[in-house]
Structure formats: C-alpha cells, structure tokens
Amino acid sequence: MGRGEREAVAEGVRLHDAAQAVAGDHGRAVEAVRAALKPIHGEAVEQALDAISVTRLKEVTEGRLRLGDVEQSGLRSVRQVLDAGPYRLRQIPGVGQRTADQIVAAAGRIADAVRETVAVHIDVDAPEPRTTALVGALHVLVEAGPDARRAVDAAAVLSALLGPLLAEARTAGGRMRMLLAGRAKRERALRAVAEVRGATEEAVRGGVPELLAQASVDLLRGPPSDAAAWVDFELRSAEYYSLLAEISGGGPDPDAAEGFLPDEVAERVRGQLLDDTHRRVSLRGYQAFGARFALTQRRVILGDEMGLGKTIQAIAALSHLAAEGQSHFMVVCPAGVLINWTREIEARSKLRATPLHGPDRQEAFADWRSRGGVGVTTFAALSGFPVPAGGELGMLVVDEAHYVKNPQARRSRTVTAWSEHCERVLFMTGTPMENRVAEFRSLVRILQPQLAEAIGDRDGAAGAKAFRRAVAPVYLRRNQQDVLTELPTLQHTDEWEELSASDEAAYREAVSEGNFMAMRRAAYAHPENSAKLDRLCEIVQDAAENGLKVVVFSHFRDVLAAVKEALDGARGPGGGQVFGPLAGSVPPVRRQQLVDEFAAAPGHAVLVAQIEAAGVGLNMQAASVVIICEPQVKPTLEHQAVARAHRMGQLRSVRVHRLLATGGVDERMVRMLKNKSRLFDAYARRSAVAESTPDAVDVSDTAMARRIVEEEQARLGAGTVPAPPAGHP
Incomplete structure (x- = not known):
C-alpha cells in the first residue's frame, strides 16, 4: 500500500474518532440531565402518590379489594401503602397474604402511571441545589443547539459506515500485513480504502469535520455560572422544557x-x-x-x-x-x-x-x-x-x-x-x-x-x-x-412596530424639544392613528377570543387613559369589562378592590394599571396576558409587574407582550438596558431586597435619558437641546 492509501485510512480514523467523541460527549451530557432529574422527578412522584387516596386502589381492581381494614390502620395514601409493603400489610388484622399482594400490585400500577405522566416544574423564584444542577445540565444541550443534534446524527451515520470499512482497511495499513494476506483479503482491503476515501471526502465537502469539532467544544462547555444558567433558563424556558421532555420521555x-x-x-x-x-x-x-x-x-x-x-x-x-x-x-x-x-x-x-x-x-x-x-x-x-x-x-x-x-x-x-x-x-x-x-x-x-x-x-x-x-x-x-405539561411558564414577546406618520411627527417634536418622557410616549400622542395602540387592541382581541384576562401596564397616566378609551370604544375587542386605570393617585384599598373585581369578572376582562402603582404588593394571578406599553427605565419595574401575574396560584402560562417602536428611543433603551437587566437577573432579582425596593438596582436614568436624547437629536438632525432629568408621568 502506498502513501496515498495510508493517508486515506489515517483521515478515516481521525473522522471516525471524532464521530465517536461527539457521540460520547452527547451521551454524557444527556446522562448528566437524567442524573440531575432523577431525584426531582422522584420527589414529584412521591408527592403525587401522597395525594392519591388509598380508595383509588378499588378502581384499579374494579372494586374487588376490601380496604376498610387498611384505612383503619392509618394508611391513607397510595404512597403509604407502597412504603408499608406486603409484610406490614399482612400484620393488619383481616388482611391476608393474597389481599396484601393484590393491594401492593394495584398500588404499583398506579405508581407506574404516575411516573410516566408526572411533570417536573422548575421554579425560577425558588432555586435550590437540585434544580440548579438540572438547569445547568440542560444549559449545555440548549446552548449547543440544533447543530449539536445534527452533529450527533452525522456521527451515528459515520460510525456505522466507517467502523466496518476501517476494520477491513486495516490490512492495507502495513506492507507486511498486505504481503501475508491472501489475494481476496488484499482486494477487500483496497476496496475498503477506496470507500473510506470517498466517505471522508464527502464529509469534508459537507463541512462535517468542522461540525463535529464545534459540537464537541459546545458539549464540553458548561455555563459560566449557576446564575447565568438560571438567567438563560428564564429567557429560553421553552427550549429547556422541550429538551427535558425529550430526554425524560415525558410530555x-x-x-x-x-x-x-x-x-x-x-x-x-x-x-x-x-x-x-x-x-x-x-x-x-x-x-x-x-x-x-x-x-x-x-x-x-x-x-x-x-x-x-x-x-x-x-x-x-x-x-x-x-x-x-x-x-x-x-x-x-x-x-x-x-x-x-x-x-x-x-x-x-x-x-x-x-x-x-x-x-x-x-x-x-x-x-x-x-x-x-x-x-x-x-x-x-x-x-x-x-x-x-x-x-x-x-x-x-x-x-x-x-x-x-x-x-x-x-x-x-x-x-x-x-x-x-x-x-x-x-x-x-x-x-x-x-x-x-x-x-x-x-x-x-x-x-x-x-x-x-x-x-x-x-x-x-x-x-x-x-x-x-x-x-x-x-x-x-x-x-x-x-x-404544556410544565405549566405555568413565562413567555416574553417583543412586539416591534413601525411608527405611523402621526406617531413619527409627535416623536420628532419631542426630540427637538429634548423631552425624554414625551419621546417615550409619543407613540400614543395621537391614539386614533397609533401603531402601538392598534397592536395592543389586536392582542387584547386575541385574548378575548380565548377567554383570557389581560393586564396592561404603562408608566404614563395619559397612555393608560388612551388605552382605556380605545378598549372601551369601537376599536376595542368587545365583550369583557375594562377596569382601571389603577394609578398612584388611587388609594391602596381601592387598588385592591379593582384587582378583586377584575379577578371576579367572568371570562375575559382587562385591567389597565400604572406600572409603579401596581408593580408591587398586588397579586393578579387571574391574568394570563400582560402588555407593557413601553420599555421601562429600570428592569426591576418590568420584572415586578410581570411577577404580579406570574406567581404562586397562577394556573396558566403567562404571555408578556412588550410594545416597542423601531428606530428610536425604545430601540436605544432596549439595547442600553440589556446588559443591566441580565446583571440584575443574575445577582439581585431573587433577593428580598430587590422585591421590596425597586431602586435597589440603579441604572442611572438621568444619564441614560440625556444620552438617548442627544443621540436621537443627532440622528434626526434636530436642534441640540439639553435633556432634562427623567420627569414624572
């Protein structure tokens, strides 16, 4: 065998080894998820079995079991029956071996069904070591993304193809082996070398070696920190739960x-x-x-x-x-x-x-x-x-x-x-x-x-x-x-809108005046032609069609007034009462009354609320759609407002829509606040201080306002007017 054949075999071996490595790296990443999931899933199963009355065993046996003696002994749940086992059951007066075996078998069938159907919910508001380990393990696979899946699929194909070929081609790997081999074996070896060369060349043309190399790097790279993994989970919870269902076999x-x-x-x-x-x-x-x-x-x-x-x-x-x-x-x-x-x-x-x-x-x-x-x-x-x-x-x-x-x-x-x-x-x-x-x-x-x-x-x-x-x-x-078996989840959608002509005119006027607060609410200055307000009404209409309750948040009282008028009027979705506005001027007792009335309203309803007034202290679990009319200066305000709906007691997923206008103050604010928001999520959000004090993380609103106004004046060619400090609604 010449140098070309040896190089072809060596290249095939390298590609085969890379494929094997990717398969191993992926397998270990999946096993890490399963290992982290096992104790959490086990506890969820135990809690579910604790909640199932022992009387349900009659249903499994079509009423053939007599359980009076078992209940009188103090065994109330299916879990307690399983923990007791047949020996302890036989100690109960009136329970023989056959009955004990039937009871345990029935409880086992219920337990099997629960194991297959129970869903694991990851509580972002109460992280603990076990869930942190699970989120970290999932993060590896989520971050690797679809390319890792493609790499694993390609690795499986290559391993199956190259493994047997390389075994045949091994004879051609040395001069002495070729001399000692019979004619048929030499021919098979040379054919295998040719096929290995063809397979590796095709893989190189398709970029497979690079795909495998990148996948191995991604699968071996863990999250930079536990906090970073939790932040990413909040941003992409759907992808985490999708992987979790796939790996666990649940769904x-x-x-x-x-x-x-x-x-x-x-x-x-x-x-x-x-x-x-x-x-x-x-x-x-x-x-x-x-x-x-x-x-x-x-x-x-x-x-x-x-x-x-x-x-x-x-x-x-x-x-x-x-x-x-x-x-x-x-x-x-x-x-x-x-x-x-x-x-x-x-x-x-x-x-x-x-x-x-x-x-x-x-x-x-x-x-x-x-x-x-x-x-x-x-x-x-x-x-x-x-x-x-x-x-x-x-x-x-x-x-x-x-x-x-x-x-x-x-x-x-x-x-x-x-x-x-x-x-x-x-x-x-x-x-x-x-x-x-x-x-x-x-x-x-x-x-x-x-x-x-x-x-x-x-x-x-x-x-x-x-x-x-x-x-x-x-x-x-x-x-x-x-x-969505893992309900409740939190889903964020940024709704980007192009300003209408009247929106744009109001915005340019606010920029020329250097009025940061007017810039932020310019999209609602002319409600009859407001692109944001049109989209808000569409979202509310969709919620109404599905019988869902909606909370609308804004920093500005005049924006809330425009929203309420639009929803009450001919442009509104029809059907469903509109409550509010719930503003800072509304006494606390009345605020709670409004929330209670909103919750008690049958079917679809809308509550419009000033974000500072409603963002802390009020629980709005009745709502499953949250609309934020404009980006907020402090990430805490949005987090706390959303938390009013997405918290303990919420039985549906919560959909958050943030209305944003392209090309102006909204886009600049989102970009400038992005890093601050992630930092806040990672280090402050889960603390009691952050929950009770909106100013715990200061993003320097005045400096940001001045910078945005100056940049927008330069972009639009407006006169340079000093930006005043952030004002009031």
Whole structure:
C-alpha cells in the first residue's frame, strides 16, 4: 500500500474518532440531565402518590379489594401503602397474604402511571441545589443547539459506515500485513480504502469535520455560572422544557399534542421528515408535528391557542422547503406584526427576510423576486403585487387568517388569488373555530373548496374534539393546558412596530424639544392613528377570543387613559369589562378592590394599571396576558409587574407582550438596558431586597435619558437641546 492509501485510512480514523467523541460527549451530557432529574422527578412522584387516596386502589381492581381494614390502620395514601409493603400489610388484622399482594400490585400500577405522566416544574423564584444542577445540565444541550443534534446524527451515520470499512482497511495499513494476506483479503482491503476515501471526502465537502469539532467544544462547555444558567433558563424556558421532555420521555398526551386527529391523518403526518438544516432553534414535539402537518396536508389552517408558537412552526415548514430547494416564500400579516415576523425569521432560521411594506415596497418586491427568501407583507400591500405564476412560490403563509373570513372583502379576494397559484398555503389563527362554522367554511373554501361544502353547522355543535376530527384534513388546533405539561411558564414577546406618520411627527417634536418622557410616549400622542395602540387592541382581541384576562401596564397616566378609551370604544375587542386605570393617585384599598373585581369578572376582562402603582404588593394571578406599553427605565419595574401575574396560584402560562417602536428611543433603551437587566437577573432579582425596593438596582436614568436624547437629536438632525432629568408621568 502506498502513501496515498495510508493517508486515506489515517483521515478515516481521525473522522471516525471524532464521530465517536461527539457521540460520547452527547451521551454524557444527556446522562448528566437524567442524573440531575432523577431525584426531582422522584420527589414529584412521591408527592403525587401522597395525594392519591388509598380508595383509588378499588378502581384499579374494579372494586374487588376490601380496604376498610387498611384505612383503619392509618394508611391513607397510595404512597403509604407502597412504603408499608406486603409484610406490614399482612400484620393488619383481616388482611391476608393474597389481599396484601393484590393491594401492593394495584398500588404499583398506579405508581407506574404516575411516573410516566408526572411533570417536573422548575421554579425560577425558588432555586435550590437540585434544580440548579438540572438547569445547568440542560444549559449545555440548549446552548449547543440544533447543530449539536445534527452533529450527533452525522456521527451515528459515520460510525456505522466507517467502523466496518476501517476494520477491513486495516490490512492495507502495513506492507507486511498486505504481503501475508491472501489475494481476496488484499482486494477487500483496497476496496475498503477506496470507500473510506470517498466517505471522508464527502464529509469534508459537507463541512462535517468542522461540525463535529464545534459540537464537541459546545458539549464540553458548561455555563459560566449557576446564575447565568438560571438567567438563560428564564429567557429560553421553552427550549429547556422541550429538551427535558425529550430526554425524560415525558410530555403531553399524544392525542392532544396531535390535535385529536384521526389515526390515518396523524400517521401520515408522523411519517413526514422535517429537515432542520436552515433552522436555528429546536422545536417541541407538538411544534414539530404542526410543521409536519403543514407540509403533509399542504393547504391547512394552524389554529393553535395563543402562546404555543405558531410562528416558529411556520418558520420550520419554510426552512424544510428551503432545504428541499424552494427559494421563494411569502408571509402576509397585519401591519402591526410585520416587523416581528421579519425579526423572528432572521433570528430562528437562516432564511433571508425582506419586508415588502412602505413607500419602497415595489423596489423591495423586485429585489425579493430576483434574490428569493421570505417576503413579509401586509394584507393591503399584497394587492399591489402581481400574482405569482404557478410553482414560483414555495409556500404562502397568512397570519391572523380570520382577517380573510369575508369572501367579499378586497383582502380576501387577493389572498384567494395568491392561494390559487400556490401549492402550499398555511393559514394561522389563534381564534378558535369550533363555534364559528360559517367563518371556518369561508377559510376552508380558499384552501380546499371541495371540503368546505362537506362541513356542516352540526360539526361545530358536536364539540371541540368532534369538530376537529371532522375537519382533520385541513385544521389543527392544540390548547396550552393540553400540551404544556410544565405549566405555568413565562413567555416574553417583543412586539416591534413601525411608527405611523402621526406617531413619527409627535416623536420628532419631542426630540427637538429634548423631552425624554414625551419621546417615550409619543407613540400614543395621537391614539386614533397609533401603531402601538392598534397592536395592543389586536392582542387584547386575541385574548378575548380565548377567554383570557389581560393586564396592561404603562408608566404614563395619559397612555393608560388612551388605552382605556380605545378598549372601551369601537376599536376595542368587545365583550369583557375594562377596569382601571389603577394609578398612584388611587388609594391602596381601592387598588385592591379593582384587582378583586377584575379577578371576579367572568371570562375575559382587562385591567389597565400604572406600572409603579401596581408593580408591587398586588397579586393578579387571574391574568394570563400582560402588555407593557413601553420599555421601562429600570428592569426591576418590568420584572415586578410581570411577577404580579406570574406567581404562586397562577394556573396558566403567562404571555408578556412588550410594545416597542423601531428606530428610536425604545430601540436605544432596549439595547442600553440589556446588559443591566441580565446583571440584575443574575445577582439581585431573587433577593428580598430587590422585591421590596425597586431602586435597589440603579441604572442611572438621568444619564441614560440625556444620552438617548442627544443621540436621537443627532440622528434626526434636530436642534441640540439639553435633556432634562427623567420627569414624572
């Protein structure tokens, strides 16, 4: 064997060793999670068994057991029965060996069921050594991200391929071995060398060695500190819980996670592969199923309840199609979420996002058409673009699809025209369709006309599950309580908006005057044309459709007044009472009365509150949606306000929406406060001092205000006016 063959084998050995190392590093990281999880899960199981009465054993044995003597002995729960064991049970008068064995066996079956279903909840407000160890172990895998998963998959393929080949090629590794080997063995060795060379060259072309090397580094790198791991957990709790469910084998009920689809549809969806090459984040199981549903069924409605990640499911489907070679996609959405869509696509995938909105939208459309990627536009702007030829568009995504429920509306006709020229269409809406059969039929008529005619009013009247089964080929909806087994969680969304013309005028005036506080609330100066207020009403509308309570926070009393007027008026969501404003001028007793009335109101309701007045001391567990109208100067204010809703007693996840305007004071504040907020989270948030004293972490508001005003005056070319100290609402 010559030098070339020896080098080929050596390269194959190095690649095989790297693959083995990645597999080992990943296996150890997973085992670290399992080891940290075991005592926490065990305690959760014991607590659950403690809460199950011994009388439930009758259900397991269909009433055949007589448990009176056992209960009289003081054994009240299934856990106590298991702890007692058959020997102690036999000491109870009236309990023989057969009965004792039956009791223990029944208790064991209940315990097995509890072990499979009990969910571990990580309490960020009460960290202790065991949960800290679990969060730290999970942090390694979360930080490694989807690339580590791809590396492990590639390592498994390489190990299986190269292992046998290298064993065959070993004969060719030395001159003496080749001389002593028979002819057939020499030929097999040379063929193996050729295959090793081919496999390694293909791996190098695909960047596999670099992928394996980076994965090993990432899997061996722990969190910089326990505090840093906890901060990251709060920021990305969904990814942590997703990994935890995957490793532990736990998770939601499969039927619920699959939207109670009939077996034939669910089986087809499960068989759909999902390429994650262009995706930057991991998916929960139900989210992966949703993306597969969109790909398999091709023209569908994704109707998941708000907070379940419809956007990332759509991005996952687009990323898969991009990996298959599709180049052009279009997202149509309300103007209020256009910026969010653009940012989410860029943050969560490798796809190029192009906003097709504003005065330059035709030039942007031409650029998108020539370069490809994801065009993001509004319902109004879509009508100004030429309908694509068949096959040109990989997928059309329509967010808030209930906007096109009226077939006579211009936007409905435009979306219909685009849909007719696109093989794959994904409608998204958080509005439940079970009781809106006429609206649902209108949407389905755009997607699958033949199915629309088969949907009758009686399908909705039969109940949610029956309705979903009837419309399974086109509709998938999951509820939070069915699929988020670790409830309650806290989910943050930054809602980026472009200022309207009147917003921009008010903002420029505030900048020229050097008025920092006026700059912060300029987006609400003209409520009738406020982009932020429009988005706020949309969020409240979505909450109303799902029967959820909402708390709206602002630093400014005039902003709260504008919010209340908008929600009370014709622009408001309708249905559901609006309470407040709860401001500093309201006596403490009355504040608590307002909160109590808000909590007692049936169904959907809104409480508007000044953030300083309501951020400390009041509990608002009734709310599961929190809206913050503008970024706050101190991170403590936002943390404490959110904590009013997300705390002990909250039974649903809490969704936090922070309304932000692009390109001005909001963006500068978010950037400047980011590091201070993380520092605060890491060292102060969990202390009693931070809870009771909002000023415990001073971010120097006056200096920040002056700097922001000066930078904005320079950007807008306004006169330089000294920025006054931060004023009052």
